[in-house]
Amino acid sequence: MKAISKNSIKGSEFIIKELIPETIFTPEDFSEEQILMRDTVKEFVDREIISERSRFENKDYEYTKEVMQKAGELGFLSVGVPEEYGGMGMPFTSSMLVCEYISGANGSFSTAFGAHTGIGTMPIVLYGNEEQKSKYVPKLASGEWFGSYCLTEPDAGSDANSGKTIAKLSNDKKYFLITGQKIWISNAGFANLFIVFARIGDDKNITAFIVPVDLSNGITLGDEEEKLGIKASSTRQVFFNETKVPIENILGERGGGFKIAINSLNVGRIKLAAATIEGQRHVTTLAIQYANQRIQFKSPISSFGAIQSKIATMATNCFVTESAAYRSANDIENKINELKNSGSSSQESELKAFEDFAVECSILKVAGSDNGQSCANHGIQIFGGMGYSCDSPMEMAWRDSRIAQIYEGTNEINKMLSIAMILKKASRGEIDLITKSSEILNKIKKDINIFDLDSSHENSLVQEYHLIKNLKNAFLILINLSFQKYGTKLEYQQQILMSMADILIDIYLAESVYLRVSKNLKELNDKEKLVQKSIVKLYTYESSQRAINLFKEVSINVTKSIEHKSMIEIGNNLLSYKDNPDVVELRRIIAKEAIQKNKYPF
DSSP states (O other), X not given: OOOOXXXXXXXXXXXXXXXXXXXXXXXXXXXXXXXXXXXXXXXXXXXXXXXXHHHHHTTOHHHHHHHHHHHHHTTTTSTTSOGGGTSOOOOHHHHHHHHHHHHSSOHHHHHHHHIIIIITTHHHHHHOXXXXXXXXXXXXXXXXXXXXXXXXXXXXXXXXXXXXXXXXXXXXXXEEEEEEEEEEEETTTXXXXXXXXXXXXXXXXXXXXXXXXXXXXXXXXXXXXXXXXXXXXXXXXXXXXXXXXEGGGEESXXXXXXXXXXXHHXXXXXXXXXHHHHHHHHHHHHHHXXXXXXEETTEEGGGSHHHHHHHXXXXXXXXXHHHHHHHHHHHHHXXXXXXXXXXXXXXXXXXXXXXXXXXXXXXXXXXXXXXXXHHHHHHHHHHGXXXXXXXXXXXXXXXXXXXXXXXXXXXXXXXXXXXXXXXXXXXXXXSOHHHHHHHHXXXXXXXXXXXXXXXXXXXXXXXXXXXXXXXXXXXXXXXXXHHHHHGGXXXXXXXXXXXXXXXXXXXXXHHHHHHHHHHHGGGSOHHHHHHHHHHHHXXXXXXXXXXXXXXXXXHHHHSOGGGHHHHHHHHHHHHSOXXXXXXXXXXXXXXXXXXXXXXXXX
């Protein structure tokens, strides 16, 4: 494993802080132990999941449970669980790696695995007291028990704290009696333990409870839901009718359920991003192989520019998603270790680290799920009519990937949350957005060319380096102007928040892939350098083009009409290349590498 310089970056600080490539973690930094674990997971997936596709498509829920039990026996469910509770206690990057490779071949199993190891287990790891962790976590880590997360209700989706499920103290004051309805509950059909959110009395916020599943204790399961995809993932309604829960099974503190729900979702969001990576890789490979063997007009369709463009986009987005996901995972791991070294407990360290990087978790959730769905969509198109057939692998990939844009908080909610959380950090003085953004705005109003790109060093990535800095400058200008107009009411301007979030996401992903390739250039041969630099150039160019339009939309809304022309000029000047890359050629270079290798090329 390569030595990595210490990176002391805080969550969200990437917006105002410049990083050097040597400080970030990339997939090329995996240790031998991690690579061995990855290969073991891949063998398991080939044997138990890919070869049994029809069983998952035919809603064989028992088989999903059986494979989950086998995963538990091999230790895959316990990678991120502390050793003292029956886990392997491995770094968060290892947990992400297992999640990525075990999730890539089948959405049903990915959902079951993610729901159990993430939101079904981690709330107890992160918020449970010693007795609760000792009692329940070893069973969940081994696969003896499976966990499920009961939050969503018919009238409480994105507004999770508005749930109507109630918890009433029993007359003998030994139990809470839970009554209510939960919907879209993953793993409900075979779970042994529910994390249930309910309101005690007139409390402002909900409370979390650990509820062992006993169908004779007022728990009723609805029928399995008929879903577009993830067919063999058990998804049911769960009804509670005065279900008795010992008072010692309150998780965390009374009224702390909403905080638990939000922070548990942070873990789920970044792991969901990891879960999309191998899926993108798998779909891209299948599409390339089909394009190479499909002959039309006496040529393989992979020789056609329209197909090459799609292959280049699929490969680029996957590489970029992977770069961002492991950069963030290691930043979280560094923060956990930093907090431990300063005297915090493991539990407190993990809680604070995930909370600190909540913005990055939301960014990655959106990017991973959007890129996963886009990849499957391109895959169907490359397959043509065959892609629409249930006999091809593409239609299942498309159906299974669609849900990722909805669960763990819809992508729209995550986009708005990312901006809201940044503004909250700024208001608490955790990141100095206002000073930085005011400084940039004042400078550019005095001299519109002050942030001009440096186009020297023709064969380097210097233009991309400066353009990523200017993406940050553009974002900070918009934050400043938007807050000037709307103040504390900015949180209600959803279109503005969404547009700024789109720029924010591109900043993080473009910077991540730039840092990864810059760090590893010296390890690459000339051909590899050309291809990976082409990915950086292509993604940065496309990000800048998207940002030009978004900057225009937002700046026109938040400034006076007399300023519109100058703001558009500022956006164009900040976000345009001095020497435009040949984007058509960049796509050809990337696609050619993939087509020659007959698979996803990295």
